[in-house]
Amino acid sequence: MRQTLVIFLKEPRPGRVKTRLGREIGMTAAAWWFRHQSARLIRRLGPDRRWRTVLAVSPDREGLASHIWPTRLPRWPQGTGDLGDRMSRVLRGMPPGPVIIIGADIPGVMPAHVADGFRLLGRHDAVLGPAPDGGYWMIGLRRCGRAVPAGMFRSVRWSSPHALADTVASLAPLDVGFGATLRDVDEASVLQA
Numbered sequence: 001m002r003q004t005l006v007i008f009l010k011e012p013r014p015g016r017v018k019t020r021l022g023r024e025i026g027m028t029a030a031a032w033w034f035r036h037q038s039a040r041l042i043r044r045l046g047p048d049r050r051w052r053t054v055l056a057v058s059p060d061r062e063g064l065a066s067h068i069w070p071t072r073l074p075r076w077p078q079g080t081g082d083l084g085d086r087m088s089r090v091l092r093g094m095p096p097g098p099v100i101i102i103g104a105d106i107p108g109v110m111p112a113h114v115a116d117g118f119r120l121l122g123r124h125d126a127v128l129g130p131a132p133d134g135g136y137w138m139i140g141l142r143r144c145g146r147a148v149p150a151g152m153f154r155s156v157r158w159s160s161p162h163a164l165a166d167t168v169a170s171l172a173p174l175d176v177g178f179g180a181t182l183r184d185v186d187e188a189s190v191l192q193a
Contacts, residue, residue, distance in 0.1 A: 001098070002052050003097060003099075003100075004051060004053075004094050004095065005045060005052070005100050005102070006055075006056050006094065006101045007042065007045070007054070008086075008087075009055055009057050009058070010057075011058070011062050011068065012035035012038065015031075018030040018105065018185070020187060021033070021185060034104070037104065038069075040107075041106070041107075041109065042055070042070060042073070042104075044109075044111065045114060046072075046073055050115060051114065051118065052074075053073050054073065055069055055075045056075075056086070057075050057076070082158060083153075087101055087139065087153065088152055091141055091143070096143065098140060098141070099143060100139070100140035101138070101139050106137045106184050107185065108182045109137065109138075109182055113180055117129065120140075120179060121177075124175045124177035125141065125142050125175045126140065126141050126142070126174045126176045127141075127176070128179070129181070130164055131183060131184055132183055133186070134163060134165070135159070135160075135164055135184070137184050138182075149171055149174060152170050152171060153167065154170050
C-alpha cells in the first residue's frame with residue numbers, strides 16, 4: 001500500500017487565507033506570503049518518490065480549476081465544514097495505506113519530517129506533529145486493519161491551545177505517536193523569528 005501525503009491548501013486570495021496574519025501585515029501581504037510559502041513547500045515535498053503527494057484544495061470548484069498549483073499533482077476537494085470535517089473526509093477518502101495531512105503554512109517542514117511521520121505510522125495507529133502553540137502541523141493515520149474513529153475531531157477547539165490535546169482525545173482508542181515540533185505561521189512575530 002502506497003503512502004500518501006496530503007497538503008491542505010486554500011486559494012491564496014486576500015481575506016481568504018492567513019487572516020490572523022493579515023490583520024497584522026495586511027491581507028494582500030498575507031496572501032502573497034501564503035502563495036509563495038505553499039509553492040516552496042510543494043516544490044520541496046511533492047517530487048519525493050517515497051510517497052504520493054495530493055493537494056487538498058479549497059474552495060472546491062476554484063481550487064480544482066486553479067492555475068496557481070502544479071497540474072502534475074492530483075487534487076482533492078476538501079468539501080464543506082470545519083477543519084475536522086474536511087480532514088476526516090480526506091482521511092477516509094484516500095486510497096488504502098498510510099495517509100499524512102499537513103498544512104501549507106509550516107516553513108520548517110522538510111522531507112525528513114514527513115518520512116519520520118510515515119516511519120512512526122509503522123509503530124502507531126496515528127501520528128501528530130505538535131506545534132508550540134498547542135496545535136499541530138501534521139496528522140496521520142495508518143488506516144490498516146482499523147477503522148477511522150467515528151468521533152475523530154469531535155469537540156476539537158480549533159485555533160486554540162487545546163487543539164492537540166482535544167484531537168488526541170478524539171482519536172481514542174488509537175495508539176498515537178508524536179513527530180517533531182514545528183511552528184506554523186499565524187502571526188507576524190513568527191515570520192521574524
